[in-house]
Amino acid sequence: MKILVTGGLGFIGSHTVVALQSKGYEVVIIDNLSNSTLNVLKGITSISKKTPIFEKLDMRDKTDLKKFFLKHKDIDGVIHFAASKAVGESVVNPLLYYENNIATLTYLLQNLTELTQQNLIFSSSCTVYGEADNLPVLEEAPVKKAISPYGNTKQIGEEIIKDSCSAHSNLKAISLRYFNPIGAHPTAAIGELPSGTPQNLVPFITQTAIGKREKLSVFGNDYPTADGTCVRDYIHVMDLAEAHVVALERLISSKSEMNYEVFNVGTGVGSSVLEVVSAFEKTSGEKLNYHIVDRREGDVIAAYADTTKANEILGWKAKRTLSQALEDAWRWEQQTVLQ
Structure with missing residues (x-):
């Protein structure tokens, strides 16, 4: 079967391509290379021993996207990653996020609903919950007003897909609301x-440890948590990649209970920023230079998943530990220096 992966040379996309190819799927990648390079394609090939089809394409161009789908009418499913993804950046540049994340999703759905096979996995986020009332967060938790434009694009994206599934009976979709992906492929052939400047914690940690950054900024230590720093659910990117494959297979095999479903994807364990720093120091043997700075706008206090639904219905569960993820991320960082 042929699967389209948009943003397939990005961090999560590239690992998902590897997971798909290991299951025997033929993969077609769309990427505009705005936050990736063609070296990622080489990394995928070195792991899988198979090169996916790649087309450089900016999905904001409706004409080029239409041409792509006219060329690839035999696609059996789409996994949609292509989007801007940094909370802080979205606060500073919201219009970029609304164009990249909302307009492109609309164009994608317009083309997808004309195909014979209309299966979509959407890269959603725990940011749709905002500051959740209860932890761990269940899928049934209310979707609150977004704290950041990035979070809002994920909320709106889910609404667009849900409405499209209602209007198009052949369209089946799953939104995976994932928490904080970290790590790299254990071969260090691909990674984040x-x-x-990194917008996420772990690449900032590894870049600080290796000397690319002078010091790590910890945004706030006065939150109502055990050590005053924000708490997140950090999931190994390969666990996350495998969740996408399992969800896709649910759609392709017509096992979905309804046209549109939502699943949390995380470990179910919350770790604070300082706990991650400490775990990295223990795993790597490196001492990190970090300092406390003011809170960052758009950050929630704590978020970690209740993964019962994904565990029981999808039959998926995170297998890799925080230490494994940090070890793989550090191996990847060291490898990038040697390139």
Whole structure:
């Protein structure tokens, strides 16, 4: 079967391509290379021993996207990652986020609903919950007013997909609300390589440890948590990649109970920023230079998943530990220096 992965050379996308190819799927990648490079394609090939089809394409261009789907009418499913993803950046540049995340999703659905097979996995986020009333967070938790434009694009994206599934009976979709992906492929052939200053904790940690950054900024230590720093659910990117494959297979095999479903994807364990720092120091043997700075706008206090639904219905569960994820992320960082 042929699967389209949008944003397939990005962090989560590339690992999902590897997971798909290991299951025998033929993969087609769309990516505009705004936050990735063609070296990622080489990394995927070195792991899978198979090169996916790649087309450089900006999904904001409706004409080019239409041409793509006219060329690839035999796609059996789409996993949609292509989007901007940093909370802080979205606060500073909201219009970029609404264009990249909402307009492109609309264009994608317009083309997808004309295919014979209309299966979509949407890259959603725990940010749709905002500051949750209860932890761990259940899928049934209310979707509150978004704290950031990024979170809002995920909320709106889910609404667009849900409405589209109601209007198009052949369209089946699953939104995976995942928490904080970290780590890298254990081969260190692919990993997280943000352009510019990292917006996420772990790449900032590894870049600080290796000397690319002078010090790590910890945004706030006065939150109502055990050590005053924000708490998140950190999931290994390969566990997350495998969840996408399992969800896709649910759609393809017509096992979905309804046209649109939602699943949390996380470990179910919350770790504070300082706990992650400590775990990295223990795993790597490196001492991190970090300092406390003011809170960052758009950050929630704590978020970690109740994964019961994914465990029981999808038959998926995170297998890798925080230490494994940090070890793989550090191996990847060290490898990038050697390139």
